[in-house]
Every structure is written in structure tokens, then in C-alpha cells.
Amino acid sequence: MSLNTISIKQAREGLSKKKFSSEELVNACLFEIKKGKSLNAFITVCEKEALEKARLSDKKIKEEVDLPLLGIPISLKDIYLTKGIKTTAGSRILEDYIPQYSATVVKNLEDAGAIIVGKTNCDAWAHGSSGENSDYGHTKNPWNEEYVPGGSSSGSAVSVAANMALSSTGTDTGGSIRLPASFCNVVGLKPTYGRVSRYGIVAMASSLDSIGHFTKNVDDSALMLSITAGKDPNDATTPDNKVDAYENYLNKGVKNIKIGIPKEYFLEGLDKRIKEKIKNSIKLLETQGANIEYISLPHTQYAVACYYIIQPAEVSSNLARYDRIRYGNDRSFFGDEAKRRIMLGTYVLSSGYYDAYYKKAMRVRTLVKKDFDNAFKKVDVIITPVSPTLPWKIGEKTSDPLAMYLSDIYTVTANLAGIPGLSVPIGFIDNLPVGMQILGPHFSEGKLFQAGKACEYA
Amino acid sequence: MKPVIGLETHIELKTKSKMFCPCSADYFGKKPNTHTCPVCLGLPGALPVPNKTAIEWCVMLGMALNCDIPQFSKFDRKNYFYPDLPKGYQISQYAEPFCLKGSIKLDSGKTIGITRVHMEEDTGKLIHESIDGQDVTLIDFNRSGVPLVEIVTQPDFDNTKDVIDYLKKLQQIARYLDISNADMEKGDMRLEPNISLQKKGKTGLPNYKVEVKNINSFRFVEKSINYEIDRQTKILNEGKTPTQETRGWDENKQKTVTQRIKEESSDYRYFPEPDIPPVRWTELQITNYKLQIPELPDKKLHRFIKQYQLNDYDAEILTRETILADYFEETVTLGKKYGLTPKQIVNFIINRRVDPKNILPAKLIRRVISAGKTDEINDETLRKIIKKVLKENPKIAEDYKKGKTSVIQFAIGQAMYIIKKKIDTEFLKKLIIEELK
Numbered sequence: 083m084s085l086n087t088i089s090i091k092q093a094r095e096g097l098s099k100k101k102f103s104s105e106e107l108v109n110a111c112l113f114e115i116k117k118g119k120s121l122n123a124f125i126t127v128c129e130k131e132a133l134e135k136a137r138l139s140d141k142k143i144k145e146e147v148d149l150p151l152l153g154i155p156i157s158l159k160d161i162y163l164t165k166g167i168k169t170t171a172g173s174r175i176l177e178d179y180i181p182q183y184s185a186t187v188v189k190n191l192e193d194a195g196a197i198i199v200g201k202t203n204c205d206a207w208a209h210g211s212s213g214e215n216s217d218y219g220h221t222k223n224p225w226n227e228e229y230v231p232g233g234s235s236s237g238s239a240v241s242v243a244a245n246m247a248l249s250s251t252g253t254d255t256g257g258s259i260r261l262p263a264s265f266c267n268v269v270g271l272k273p274t275y276g277r278v279s280r281y282g283i284v285a286m287a288s289s290l291d292s293i294g295h296f297t298k299n300v301d302d303s304a305l306m307l308s309i310t311a312g313k314d315p316n317d318a319t320t321p322d323n324k325v326d327a328y329e330n331y332l333n334k335g336v337k338n339i340k341i342g343i344p345k346e347y348f349l350e351g352l353d354k355r356i357k358e359k360i361k362n363s364i365k366l367l368e369t370q371g372a373n374i375e376y377i378s379l380p381h382t383q384y385a386v387a388c389y390y391i392i393q394p395a396e397v398s399s400n401l402a403r404y405d406r407i408r409y410g411n412d413r414s415f416f417g418d419e420a421k422r423r424i425m426l427g428t429y430v431l432s433s434g435y436y437d438a439y440y441k442k443a444m445r446v447r448t449l450v451k452k453d454f455d456n457a458f459k460k461v462d463v464i465i466t467p468v469s470p471t472l473p474w475k476i477g478e479k480t481s482d483p484l485a486m487y488l489s490d491i492y493t494v495t496a497n498l499a500g501i502p503g504l505s506v507p508i509g510f511i512d513n514l515p516v517g518m519q520i521l522g523p524h525f526s527e528g529k530l531f532q533a534g535k536a537c538e539y540a
Numbered sequence: 541m542k543p544v545i546g547l548e549t550h551i552e553l554k555t556k557s558k559m560f561c562p563c564s565a566d567y568f569g570k571k572p573n574t575h576t577c578p579v580c581l582g583l584p585g586a587l588p589v590p591n592k593t594a595i596e597w598c599v600m601l602g603m604a605l606n607c608d609i610p611q612f613s614k615f616d617r618k619n620y621f622y623p624d625l626p627k628g629y630q631i632s633q634y635a636e637p638f639c640l641k642g643s644i645k646l647d648s649g650k651t652i653g654i655t656r657v658h659m660e661e662d663t664g665k666l667i668h669e670s671i672d673g674q675d676v677t678l679i680d681f682n683r684s685g686v687p688l689v690e691i692v693t694q695p696d697f698d699n700t701k702d703v704i705d706y707l708k709k710l711q712q713i714a715r716y717l718d719i720s721n722a723d724m725e726k727g728d729m730r731l732e733p734n735i736s737l738q739k740k741g742k743t744g745l746p747n748y749k750v751e752v753k754n755i756n757s758f759r760f761v762e763k764s765i766n767y768e769i770d771r772q773t774k775i776l777n778e779g780k781t782p783t784q785e786t787r788g789w790d791e792n793k794q795k796t797v798t799q800r801i802k803e804e805s806s807d808y809r810y811f812p813e814p815d816i817p818p819v820r821w822t823e824l825q826i827t828n829y830k831l832q833i834p835e836l837p838d839k840k841l842h843r844f845i846k847q848y849q850l851n852d853y854d855a856e857i858l859t860r861e862t863i864l865a866d867y868f869e870e871t872v873t874l875g876k877k878y879g880l881t882p883k884q885i886v887n888f889i890i891n892r893r894v895d896p897k898n899i900l901p902a903k904l905i906r907r908v909i910s911a912g913k914t915d916e917i918n919d920e921t922l923r924k925i926i927k928k929v930l931k932e933n934p935k936i937a938e939d940y941k942k943g944k945t946s947v948i949q950f951a952i953g954q955a956m957y958i959i960k961k962k963i964d965t966e967f968l969k970k971l972i973i974e975e976l977k
Contacts, residue, residue, distance in 0.1 A: 163585045171584070183578055185585060282578075282585040289814035318589045318816050396814060399619055402628020403582040407679070431619070431809035440811060 086110035086245040090154055090302040093248055097143055097153050104143065104153030104197065108136040111155045111199050115246045121222045123237040123246060125160045126168050127200040135197045142195075150309060152195030157247035159238045160201035161208055162188050163282040167198070171284040172234075173206040174217040174415040175404050185282025186314045187251060187293055194309045199247055202237030207401065208253055208286040209419045210234045211261055211489045214480055217417055222476070223265060225515060229473040232262030235296070239266040242296040249297045249306055253283060255290045256389055257468070257493025260505035264468035264517025267507045268296050269534065271303045272493075274524045275500035276321055278307070279314030287396035290389075290497040300506065300534040304328035307527055323525055331528035336536040337371030339529075342461030346382035347492055352470045355511045360467055360518050363508045363537055367465075370536055375461055379453040382495060384446050389494040390487060391430050391443035398427025422483065451499040458523040463533050466492050468505045468517040496521055504530040506537045541737040541776065543769050544746060545703060546695035548732040549710060550688050551601075551720050552662065553594050559661045559687040560588030560631065567682035568726050572667075580685035582626030587815050590615070594687035595638065595659060595819065597719040599829050601689055602639025602657040604713050604836055609826055613638050614818035615659075619809040623679055624664040632660035632690075634810040638819075645838070646705045653694035662686040689720075695734070695745060700762045707731065707758055712837045716862055724756050731755045735768040737776055748784045752796055755789050764789040764796050771796070840865055848872065848882035857890055864889075867896035875905050884908055891919070892967055907966065922959075922968065926975050929954045940976050948972055 085107050088096070096102050112129055132155065139153035158164065161171045163181040170176045184192075192198070205215035213221040213236025221236035223229040224244040231240045235252030239262035242250050252259040254272035263270025271294040278293035285291060293310065297303045311325045343364065348357055368374055401424055406412040416424070430439035457464060469489055479486045496503040501524055505517040518537065522529045558565045561579035578586035599609055616634040642654030664684040668677050691710065697703050711722040711729060722729045732753050736746040750772065752764045768787075775782045787796040812818075835843070837859055844855040844865070859865045868889060872882045888894065888908045899907075929951055930936055939947040951972050952965055 169584070176584070179584070181585075182583070280585075281587050284584045285587075287814075316589060317587050319587075319814075395811060399617055399629055399809075399811070402619060402621065403584075403626060405621070405623075405628065407623055408581060408626060409583070428809065431811055433807050433809075436809075436811075 084110060084245070086114050086155075086248070088248070089298045090151070090248050090305060091299075093154055094150075094152075100143075104136040104139040104155075105133065107153065108132050108155045108197055108199065111246050111248075114244060115200065115241075118224065118244045118246060120227065121224055121231075121240050121244060122219050123202055123221055123240040123244065124157070124200040125170055125172070125203050125218050125237070128167060128198055131167075132197050132199045139195060139197065147195075149193075149195035150305060151191065154196050154249070155199045155247050156191065156196045157200050157202050157238060157241040157250040158188065158198055159204050159235050159250065159252050161204060161253055161284045162201075162251055163284070164188055164198065164201065167201065169201065169284070170218070171207050172204040172216040172218060173417065173420070175410045175413075177217075177411065177415075179410055181282075183282060186279040186316060187310045188282065190309055191251075200241075202235070202241050202250060204236055204238070205234035205258075205419070206417050207284065207397070207420055208234040208255060208258055209397070209423060211257065211486050212474070212476075212479065213237070213262070214476065215417060215419045217415075220476060223473055223514075225267065225510075225513065226473075228475055229514065230265065230476055232265035232469075232473065234258040235262050239263055239268055239270065239296050242266070242268045242298060249295055249302060251293070251295045251310075253286065254292045254294050254493075254497065254503075255286045256393060256490045256497050259292075259294045259296065260468050260493050260503055260517070260519060261489065263296055263505040264507070264519075265473040265515060267510075267515035267517075268298060269300055269303050269507070270294065270296050270505040270517075271307060271527070271530070272496060272503045273307060273311065273527055274502045275497075276317075276319045277323075277502070277525065277527065278310045279312075279317040279320050281314055281316040285396075285400045287393040288400060289396060290393060292497065300504075300531050300538055301329075301332055303504070303534070304332060304527075304531045311527075326525075326528045328528050328531055331532040332535050334532045335370060336367055336533055339372045339463065339533065340375055340461040341367060341372050341533070342375050342377040342457055342464040344377050344379045344382070344457070344464060344466060346379050347466040351488075351491075352467055353472060353511075356467055356470070356472070356516055359508055359511065359516050360465070363518055364465060367533070367536055372533075372536075377457050377461060377464070379450075379457060379464075379495070381446065381449045381453050385450055385495045385498055386487060386491050388443045388446040388450065389490070389498060390426070391439050392447065392498075394423040394427035395431050395440055396427070397423040398425075398431065419483070447498045450495055454495075454499045454501055454521075454523070462522070463526070463529055464521040465533075466519045466521065468492060468519045472511055472514045472516065492519060500524060502527050502530055504534045506534045508537065541739055541773060543698050543765075544695045544736050544738050545697035545765060546734050547691075547693045547697070547703065547706065548734070549691045549707070550730040550732075551691065551710075551714055551722060552728045553597055553687040553689060554720050554728075555591055555594050555597070555687055557591060558685040559591050559594055559659070560685055563685065565686045567686060570682055572678070572680035572682060575682040576684070580626070581681055582628070588631060588813075590816055591687060596829060597717065598638050598657060598659045598687075598689045600717055600833055601691070601714065601719060602642060603830060603833055604717060605639070605642035605644055605654045605657060605691070607639035607642030607654060607657055609639055609821065609829075610636065611821050611826075612636060612818060613821075615813040615816045616810045617813050618660075620806070622663070623677070624666050624684070626664065626681065626684060630661060630663065631813055631816070633658035636818075644706065644709060646702050646709070648702055648705065650696070650702060652696045652702070652706055655692040655694055657689060657691050660688050660690060662688045695736075700765045703733065703765060704758050704762055707761065709837070712860065716834060716836055718862075724758070727756055729756070731758075731761050733761055733765055735765055735772070736782070737769065737772050739776070748782055750782060750784070750796075751786045753786055753788055753799060760789045760791065763794065767794070767796050834862070848886070850882065850886060854886045854890060858886060863896055867901065871901040871904055874901050875908065878905060878909060880905065880908055892970075907964070910964065919971070922955075922963075922971055923975070925955050925958050926951075926968075926972055929958070930972075930975060937976060
């Protein structure tokens with residue numbers, strides 16, 4: 083077993099028992115990054131700074147300083163602002179942008195002792211489902227380099243799957259964490275909207291953006307959330323709700339847990355092999371004592387249409403600040419997908435069209451949310467596929483934006499409703515990974531970890 | 541033809557920090573771009589956090605203008621491009637402002653409808669300069685994000701006198717609430733009248749509207765409205781309709797000039813600001829704000845007239861600013877012990893132009909008493925006598941200019957010799973110094 087393949091939990095144990103040093107651990111990740119250069123997972127690698135910090139961490143470990151992530155190498159989606167480290171959001175507009183401040187989450191992770199090994203590649207402005215919209219070249223799937231790794235947090239998922247970091251942060255506006263997690267065989271968490279601060283993270287669609295992470299297992303996902311979650315005085319959309327002791331949920335098992343299976347998520351269009359895989363996983367949960375209930379989320383079919391009105395509307399407004407007056411390159415550096423969304427968003431917000439599009443979409447959004455509210459009166463969690471298909475070949479859908487948008491069909495609902503979603507690996511089909519999605523009510527991340535962990539045993 | 545005039549007024553609040561970030565809002569005269577942070581510079585990832593005090597003040601202003609305060613309210617984004625607007629949108633309120641449907645009563649007896657009072661943020665400032673022979677535009681973001689309240693009236697005005705009266709009342713209310721200095725010269729208050737003319741016998745609003753933007757003086761508002769009435773009358777008399785447009789007041793040319801022609805209303809693509817949760821007030825909060833509203837100018841004026849038996853003129857001067865009103869009331873309370881009437885005190889304060897910042901009520905009472913032992917003589921006569929003394933004794937002015945202030949005693953003696961009455965020498969001294977300057 084090489085050092086970088088271990089989980090955070092294992093690494094913490096090894097570090098505290100002095101089995102290996104943080105420097106060795108960081109070096110192992112840096113080696114993997116170099117080895118896997120063809121995957122194009124990173125935009126910036128912070129080799130020097132990471133090693134410096136690793137040596138400092140080793141000193142602290144010797145002094146028996148106890149921090150939850152002390153000496154642990156992680157990577158950050160290049161949409162998280164890092165003071166003094168270039169942050170591009172995957173776009174050439176910000177190709178030389180060095181932020182004056184760090185995102186709240188970055189501060190929290192660094193305060194917890196984490197070491198940033200680099201900034202990962204992503205679809206420009208987080209626009210995309212495949213990682214192919216990056217202005218810095220597309221990221222490749224580590225399980226088969228001819229395939230997409232999923233997006234938009236493509237490099238983040240790959241960096242964890244390919245052992246380049248023990249965990250990585252991502253953002254999920256319509257599936258951008260859960261989809262690449264599923265395509266790369268790692269655990270991906272999209273927390274409840276507002277559970278984790280958005281301050282200092284380049285905004286895509288502000289009412290949908292959720293700030294989450296990738297890990298190798300569910301335990302690590304719970305640990306990461308316990309560090310990133312909570313109220314941030316700099317983000318007015320983070321409520322006061324207490325942060326749960328997530329670790330307490332991990333070994334509860336699923337006995338008597340009610341799991342809902344929504345029929346709308348298993349209709350035509352879903353790869354039959356994926357359907358089978360999920361059915362098997364559900365059966366295994368049943369054998370562990372879970373109660374399965376078949377439910378309906380009747381407005382599911384409108385979710386993608388609704389999402390592709392609200393999201394571009396907010397995108398068009400959020401990208402207006404990139405005008406080159408204070409920083410960055412001029413607007414001609416926007417890629418096709420950003421331009422497409424700016425035009426769509428501007429159109430749906432224009433007077434005369436607002437009522438027909440934006441206002442109506444907001445009504446549909448309320449209905450989608452109500453679907454979940456009603457469902458969670460009956461069940462504890464809901465299980466669905468993450469993606470209707472397996473990872474596709476690079477270039478396969480780039481000329482058909484609509485087909486690309488449809489890959490978000492099972493993930494956008496959670497963003498519209500603001501509920502948390504966890505993607506857990508459930509195996510392989512044709513040597514390509516498959517994930518399963520667990521959804522829960524607002525602020526029920528603990529329950530998702532509980533069910534997710536049971537899947538790992540399954 | 542009857543003028544139809546409505547007003548939009550922006551008032552800058554004097555909160556310590558800006559509307560959506562902790563930067564100091566006290567930007568006037570400060571070094572450019574020193575009161576800035578990621579939020580008010582519109583850096584990537586920055587998020588607005590609303591200033592609670594500013595919102596409370598906006599609600600209180602609305603209450604002072606007799607508005608309804610809806611229980612649910614929210615912020616919206618107003619999207620437009622301009623270099624002084626760092627985010628590419630202004631956070632404002634569109635569909636659901638904090639205050640709706642108010643009114644204000646003018647001295648003429650007319651009641652003006654207040655359409656809405658809402659909260660928004662100020663923009664940065666563009667400075668056009670020539671540097672090394674090159675024309676450049678610089679941006680100062682110190683003002684970016686300073687809280688602004690916008691007060692919109694119904695098109696209820698038909699003359700400039702009422703407009704000016706309304707603006708003065710609004711300014712006075714803002715000062716009474718202590719939420720803004722409402723200082724026109726510093727841009728704390730910016731005025732935008734919209735003017736059109738209604739033909740006789742017609743009802744409803746005219747089919748055009750001319751807006752005059754960003755005026756920073758009551759006098760200019762008056763001039764621009766009068767100018768517009770003349771200009772539009774001429775056009776209408778020729779059988780044409782004035783163009784719907786935005787104009788500006790050019791003080792040098794003494795006229796309004798075209799700034800922007802609006803064929804349709806601009807499309808700001810308003811939508812709910814997703815970064816700020818909506819505001820939901822409880823009954824208790826609303827009641828609490830109501831309790832915090834001090835006695836307002838109109839009420840104070842009427843109380844002064846009744847309680848202290850003052851005439852309208854005196855009461856109006858005393859209640860212009862709370863500092864003078866409070867000072868008067870304090871002095872009246874103290875003066876009672878010495879048998880002084882409110883009328884004696886108000887006479888002294890007004891005639892002697894007492895500055896409440898310079899003399900404590902107790903001292904003022906002593907002066908009122910000592911003045912009471914003296915004969916009253918009117919200002920005009922006194923000034924004439926002083927002028928005579930100074931003319932006959934040119935050395936007084938010469939010595940005073942050299943810094944010999946003791947020469948004033950001599951002047952007082954000379955004047956007293958002419959007056960031949962016992963008068964308040966302190967006041968005489970004040971007038972002599974005024975003359976010498």
C-alpha cells in the first residue's frame with residue numbers, strides 16, 4: 083500500500099503514531115500528481131508551499147498539537163479563493179488573478195491543519211457536467227483516460243480518485259460534486275444549501291451553489307463537513323443551526339431506517355445496468371434492516387427545465403462583474419458555455435419574459451421542494467441514481483449542450499430544493515464506476531452518512 | 541396647463557459601516573479607495589451581508605412618513621453596466637420594499653402621497669482628470685456600498701413652492717430621526733423631480749414625463765422645475781409633445797439639458813437577490829421601531845405653540861432642529877425657578893441668535909435675567925450707533941486689526957455714552973466684533 087492511497091482517518095493515525103511523516107505523505111501526493119500529469123487534474127500545484135507546511139506540521143505533530151487535519155494533504159477546486167495563490171475558476175478571464183483574501187472554507191481547513199497541494203481543474207465558472215469546458219484543457223477519467231471524469235468539479239474528483247490528495251473541495255450547483263464523484267468512484271457530498279459558507283468561492287448561481295467535498299470514504303466525508311459547516315458572518319445565507327456531531331451517525335446502521343425509492347428516477351432513459359446495480363444495493367440495505375418504500379416525486383420531470391432558467395439567470399448577473407475594470411481579462415475571454423448562459427439568463431430576466439420564464443420557474447421550484455417535503459414526512463432518506471448513464475467518451479456530447487444538460491436530471495432537484503445529497507460508489511460496469519445518490523431533508527447530513535456508510539458494508 | 545410633478549429623493553444614511561460590508565461609510569473627503577474591501581469592490585466570491593441598523597432606519601423613516609410596513613420584504617438585483625458599479629448590479633428593492641403608501645402634509649395644507657421608501661446601495665465615483673496630458677477616468681470606490689434610502693412621491697405636486705416645502709420637511713425629518721446629516725453640499729441628499737404638463741380639462745397623467753437627475757440643491761430644483769415648465773409649455777403650445785427623457789440642470793447655462801432619451805423604460809432585469817434572505821418582521825419588531833421614533837417636527841411645533849404659548853414664527857424657528865428645541869425646553873424648565881416665561885427665553889434666544897453649543901442653559905438664564913434688568917433696544921438702532929462710534933474713532937478698527945482686543949472696551953464705553961441706557965454689554969460686544977469684521 084502506498085502512502086497516498088489511505089484515507090484521512092488512516093493518515094491521522096499513522097501521523098500521530100509517527101509511522102510516517104506529513105512530509106512523506108505530501109511527497110507521495112506530489113509524486114502522484116506528476117505521474118498523473120496526463121489526467122490534467124490540476125491548474126496550479128503548490129509544491130514548495132505544501133512541503134514547507136508539511137515540515138511545519140511534522141514539528142507540530144511532535145509537539146503533540148492536536149488538529150483534525152494536521153498534516154493532511156488536500157486539493158481545492160480552483161474556484162475557491164486562496165490568498166496569494168492564483169485562482170482562475172477554470173477561465174482565462176482570471177488567468178493571472180491572485181486573490182487578496184481566502185474563502186471562509188479555505189481558512190477553516192487551514193486552521194484545522196490541512197495542507198493545500200494544489201488547485202484543481204474544473205469547467206470554467208463551474209459550467210459543465212463533464213470537465214470539458216475548462217479553458218485549461220479537459221480533465222480525464224483516471225479509470226479510463228478516454229472517458230470524461232464528470233464535472234464541473236472534475237479535477238477535484240480525479241485528484242482524490244487518483245490519490246493525488248486525501249480529500250478535495252468542490253462546488254455543486256446542479257450536480258457538480260455528485261456526478262464526478264459517481265464517475266470517479268469516490269464519495270461526494272453536496273451539503274444542505276447554506277450549511278457551508280459560500281464566502282470567497284466564485285459564485286455560479288447563488289441560490290443553488292452548495293459547497294461540498296470529495297473523500298475516499300464516508301467517514302472522511304463526515305470529518306470534512308464537521309470542519310467546513312457552520313454559520314459564517316460573511317455569508318447571510320448560512321443559518322444558525324447547530325452543526326451535528328456527524329461521527330455519531332457513522333456506525334448506527336440502517337435498521338428500521340425508512341428508505342424511499344421515487345419511481346420518477348427509474349423511468350426510461352436510465353441505463354438498465356445502472357438500475358440493476360442500484361436495485362442490488364437497495365436489497366443489501368434491506369438485508370441490514372432498512373425498510374423500503376416506493377414513493378413519488380411528481381414534479382421531477384420539470385426540474386431540469388426549471389433549473390436551466392433559474393441557473394443561467396443568476397449566472398448572467400454573477401458574471402457581470404468580470405469587466406476587466408478592476409481585475410482580470412476582458413469579456414472576449416469568456417468561453418462558449420459562459421456566453422450561452424449569459425445570453426439565456428439575460429433573456430429570461432428581460433421585461434416581458436420575466437413572468438413567463440423566471441417567475442414560472444420559481445413556482446416550479448417551490449413545487450419540487452414541496453414534493454420532497456411531502457416525501458420526507460414518510461421516509462428518512464431517498465435513494466436514486468446519480469447519472470442516467472455511465473461516463474461518456476471525451477468529445478461525445480460537446481456539440482450537443484442539451485444532451486449534456488440532461489445528465490443533471492437526477493441531481494438538479496436537490497439544488498432546487500436546497501436539500502443535501504451524498505454520492506457513494508456502488509461498483510463498476512464495463513470497468514467504469516457507478517455511484518448511487520442518497521438524499522435527505524434539510525440539515526440531515528448525519529442521516530446521509532449513516533445510510534452511506536451502510537452501503538460501504540454492502 | 542397644470543404642472544404634474546413627482547419627486548425621487550435619495551438620502552444617504554450616516555451609519556458607521558456600509559450597507560453590505562464592514563467598511564466605514566464615512567467616505568467624504570477621504571483618500572480614494574481606502575474605505576474598500578472585497579465586498580464593495582465586487583471581487584470574486586464576495587457576498588453582501590445587510591446592515592441591520594440601515595434597515596431599521598429605513599423602516600423608521602417610512603414610519604415617520606406614515607407608510608405601511610409590510611411584514612415581508614426583500615432585496616432585488618438591479619442589473620446594469622457602469623464603471624462605478626463594481627458588481628454589475630446594484631442591490632436595491634423592486635417588488636417588495638420596506639415601506640409603502642405613506643403621506644406627508646405640507647404647510648399649504650396639501651397632502652402629498654408617498655409611493656414607497658426603499659433601501660439600496662450607493663455607487664463609486666468617477667473622476668475625470670487629465671494626467672500627463674492624457675484624459676483619464678479614475679474610480680473611487682469609497683462611496684461604493686454606502687446605504688441609500690430612496691423616497692418616491694406620487695405625482696401630486698403642481699407648484700415649486702410645495703416641492704421645496706416637501707424637501708425641507710423631508711430633510712428635517714431625516715435629521716430629527718438622526719439617520720442622515722441630509723447635507724446637500726456633501727451629496728447626502730440628491731433630488732430628481734419628474735415634470736410634465738397636463739392640458740386643461742384633461743384628467744389622468746400626461747403621456748410623457750421629463751426627469752431631471754441628481755440635483756444637489758433646493759434652489760436648483762426650483763430653477764429646473766420652472767425652466768421645464770416654460771420649456772414644455774412652449775412645446776405644447778406648438779402642438780407638439782415633449783420628448784420623454786432624462787435631463788440635467790446646467791447651472792452655468794441656467795437651463796436643463798438632455799442627458800439620455802428614453803424610448804422605453806430601461807430594462808434592469810430585476811430579480812430577487814439570492815445572497816440575502818428575505819426580511820420577515822414580527823408585530824413586536826414593528827411596534828418596537830414605532831416606539832423608537834422621536835417626536836417629529838410637526839408634532840413638536842404644535843406642542844410648542846400650545847404648551848409654551850408661542851407664536852407660529854417663534855415655534856417654527858425653535859423646532860427647525862432638535863438641538864435648539866431641546867435647548868429651549870431645558871432652559872424653560874430651569875428658568876421657571878427664576879420666574880422666567882417661555883416667551884422671555886424664546887425672545888432672547890431668537891433676538892440674540894444664541895448658539896446652543898456655546899452657552900449652557902444655566903448661563904443663558906443668568907443672561908436673560910441680567911438683560912431683563914436692562915433696557916431693551918433694537919438691533920438696528922444699536923448697529924447704527926456702533927457704526928457711528930467706529931466712524932468717529934477710526935483708531936478702534938486699526939488697533940483691533942493689530943490684535944489689540946482691549947480696544948473693544950473703549951468702543952463699548954463710547955457706545956454706552958451715546959445710548960444712555962442700561963443694556964446687555966455682552967450683546968453689545970458681540971455686535972461690535974461683528975461690525976469690526
